[in-house]
Structure formats: structure tokens, C-alpha cells
Amino acid sequence: MPLAEPAPVPPILSQESTVRSFDLADLGTEENTIDFRVVQRRCARASRPGEIVVCAPDPEAERLGTISGAQDFEPSGNGPPRAAIKLTENIEADIHVDPYGLPNGMVSNRVMVGVKVAF
Numbered sequence: 001m002p003l004a005e006p007a008p009v010p011p012i013l014s015q016e017s018t019v020r021s022f023d024l025a026d027l028g029t030e031e032n033t034i035d036f037r038v039v040q041r042r043c044a045r046a047s048r049p050g051e052i053v054v055c056a057p058d059p060e061a062e063r064l065g066t067i068s069g070a071q072d073f074e075p076s077g078n079g080p081p082r083a084a085i086k087l088t089e090n091i092e093a094d095i096h097v098d099p100y101g102l103p104n105g106m107v108s109n110r111v112m113v114g115v116k117v118a119f
Helices: 024-028
Strands: 083-086 091-101 107-117
Touching: none
Parallel strands: none
Antiparallel strands: 083 091, 091 107
């Protein structure tokens, strides 16, 4: 008596795929071109057929400009301003960062939302 049964025979895959294969030659035709009219072109189109033009994104697009008055800013000695709002006369909500030491020595910085009710 065998200890284990033999593995079942895998099914035979004899059917041809009906999906067209990807071909770079088809990308240049008008019917297979994706239209990105929302995106503005930074680079000129290819001057010769079959030419590939590679453009990098604008490095200045994501940068912040200079902020007026930022040179005169001095941070306060007691930390950032407190983010709190008084909801009613006795209820106040705030949001703050709370560092917590984990047993493995790492520190978990948590964003906490607090509600205080005065009695």
C-alpha cells in the first residue's frame, strides 16, 4: 500500500491566445495612439519617423518659491503653536504629536486627536 498518492495530471493547455501581442510598430499609427490632450507637451515631437524623444519632467515644477517674510521668522522656544479649537464653552478638541517608546528601542511618532470636557 503506497504512503502517498501520486500527483494529479495537470490539464493540457492547447488553446491559442486570442489577445493580440504587444508590438512597438503599432504604436505610431493614429488609431493606436493614446490621446493626452490634458497634459501639455514640454518637448517637441519627433522630427523623423521612428525617432524616439525622451523628455524629463520639469525639476522646478514641484519646488516652492520664496515666501515673503520667511527670512524674518524666528521659531518660538516652546515648540510649535498648539492646534486646538473650542467647540463649546466646556468642550475643546486638539490635535498633537505623541512620541511613544517601543520595547525594541524604536520611537513611534503618533498623531493624536484629543477632546477635553471641563466639569
